[in-house]
Amino acid sequence: MKIRHVKTGIVLGSLIALALASSATGQSMTKLWTSDAVADRQRLMKLNGASWADAQAKLKAGSIEAIAVNAETLALTSTQIPALFPEGSLTDKSKAKPEIWQKWAEFEAAAKNMGVQAEKLRDAARSKDQAATEAVAKEFGRQACGTCHQPFRVPPPQPQQPPAPPQQLQPR
Ligand code: HEC
Numbered sequence: 001m002k003i004r005h006v007k008t009g010i011v012l013g014s015l016i017a018l019a020l021a022s023s024a025t026g027q028s029m030t031k032l033w034t035s036d037a038v039a040d041r042q043r044l045m046k047l048n049g050a051s052w053a054d055a056q057a058k059l060k061a062g063s064i065e066a067i068a069v070n071a072e073t074l075a076l077t078s079t080q081i082p083a084l085f086p087e088g089s090l091t092d093k094s095k096a097k098p099e100i101w102q103k104w105a106e107f108e109a110a111a112k113n114m115g116v117q118a119e120k121l122r123d124a125a126r127s128k129d130q131a132a133t134e135a136v137a138k139e140f141g142r143q144a145c146g147t148c149h150q151p152f153r154v155p156p157p158q159p160q161q162p163p164a165p166p167q168q169l170q171p172r
Pocket residue numbers: 038041042043045046048049050052074081093094095096097107108110111114144145146148149152153
C-alpha cells in the first residue's frame with residue numbers, strides 16, 4: 001500500500017512537471033487550435049461574423065448594454081488572428097491573399113486596429129449611451145473588418161446581383 005502511494009506520488013509529480021514544462025514553452029497555447037490553420041481561422045472569422053451580426057440586431061432592438069459581450073468577444077478574437085496565419089498556410093480552401101505575408105506588418109496592424117475598434121464599441125455599450133454606441137457601430141464594419149478584408153481577403157461572390165439592364169430595347 002505504502003509503496004503504491006509513493007509510486008502514485010512520483011507519477012503525479014512528473015505529470016505536473018511535464019505540464020509546467022509544456023506551458024512554459026508555449027505548447028499549451030498551440031493546443032488551443034487544431035493543426036489546420038485555414039479551418040481554425042475560418043472558424044474564428046465565422047464567430048466574428050456572428051458576433052457582429054448579433055451586435056447589430058441588439059442595436060436595432062435598443063439593447064445597448066448587451067452589445068458589450070459581442071464587442072468583448074471581437075476584442076479577444078482579434079488578438080488570435082496573426083497566429084492563425086502562419087507563413088505557407090495558403091491552400092485552395094483559403095480566401096486569404098498572398099499579400100498578407102508580403103505586408104505582414106500591415107496585416108498585424110489591421111488585427112490590432114480591430115481590437116481597438118472593438119474595445120471602443122464595448123466601452124460605448126457599457127456606458128449605455130445609445131448615440132455613442134450607434135456612432136461607433138455605424139463605422140465598425142468598414143473600420144474594423146473592411147480595412148483588413150479589402151487588401152487581404154479574396155472577396156466572396158456577391159449574392160444575386162440584379163441582371164444588367166439591356167443596352168437597348170429592340171423595337172418589335
Ligand atoms: C487582420 C485581418 C482581418 C480582420 C481584422 C478581419 N478579418 Fe475576417 N477574414 C480575414 C481573412 C484573411 C479571411 C479569409 C481567411 C481564409 O479563408 O483563409 C477572412 C474571412 C472572414 C469570414 C469568412 C469565414 C469563412 O467562413 O470562411 C468572415 C465571416 C469574416 N472574415 C468576418 C470578419 C468580421 C465580421 C470582422 C470584423 C469584426 C473580420 N472578419 C475582421 C481577415 C480579417
